[in-house]
Amino acid sequence: MIAETSEAGDPRRRLLELADGMGVSLSRLSALIGRNSSYLQQFIRKGSPKKLEEGDRRTLADFFGISESELGGTEEKSYKVSSALRDEEFIAVPRLAIAVSAGPGQFAGGETPFDNFGFSGRWLRDNGLDPKMLSAVTVEGDSMEPLLRHGDEVLVDRTPGPWRDGIHVVRVGETLSVKRLARSGQDRVSLLSQNLAYPPVDLPLDEVDVIGRVVWKSGRV
Template sequence: MIKEGIKEKGLRPYARDLGVSVGVLRSIQSGRDTPYSSLKDLARALGLEFYIGPPRETGPIYIVSLDGADYAPIPWVDARLAAGAGAENGDVSLQGALAFRRDWLRERDISPASVCLLTVTGDSMAPTLHDGDLVMIDERRTAIRNRHVYALVDIDGSARVKRLDLVENELIVLTSDNPTHPAETRRGDDMNRLRILGEIVWSAHAW
């Protein structure tokens, strides 16, 4: 990919397009050692996953082209996340898909193979999320970043969406954006029973 890009655009213009230094491309071109951070940035710019680790299963990534732009279909799962007490989901099936521009996903470090779309029910996350809103869940982002919004399976097995805070590794606080819904806490063993499905990285409001 890099050799073709250099051949088509020239070394300096292609480096500028990718947002990397000319030296990085020269290193790749000549086969010299390249720093890990440079390779990671380069892979992200090319829309590639940079991964070092044991073999793992990955799903297929489909590409749709529309008006000259590449789109990735993101699966829309027939399941619901309760912005409240919790939603019970039985057999989950694929409801369809929505197409997102691949460059838009890449800019936000979102891998099409690691995200899905679900529907929110309830009003506890209003005005951020409303009943019927569609949300995109990044299943790679399961480490709690305080004040970020996550989809989770609570200790009773129900699927929920809440703003989370990890307090000194002693408790997890589940907060609703709607002030009429009180905050909840999970301590001790209940912290480990809380399963984070992923971080909410996009939402669409239903009118």
């Protein structure tokens, strides 16, 4: 049963028609917009939320190659894409409102997604990455220059398992940092900066919480 609505051109019914027509599940579409798997099911069946948020509506309109007005938006906001692009599998990876320090230290600001990056599902599979374990955060500071610059965003793979030498997001106390990790002895680890103005920090391994490995970066030229 679809939740009743008084609006002309019911966006709930239209979304269900589009999903059925393309053979894509509501749970997959929910993942596309960075929501939990039952989000669009509740939107259609229970009327919660009452309307799609603008960013979610835009992403869905892009995916189906339709006007946002068909999903409850204004007529002016229309996004048409080629059939080739629609046929490609894109997966939404959340961008988190968190800054990771590449300098003296930065506290986490929260873990609520404010947007998402769309990644090719094939690219993620080819690189052995599980979308459910990925998130993007922002770099602050200059200790990882020139590899990572202030304002870059990095994709963090939080898949559990033994860590290996490389660039990771770590938590020491309540401070999040992005550093190159290297074992420095039995049960010890060095946090290394790319910028040689910052000396290595050597710590017992049990004082370092490895959040995830950095697997991709985005930044302005």
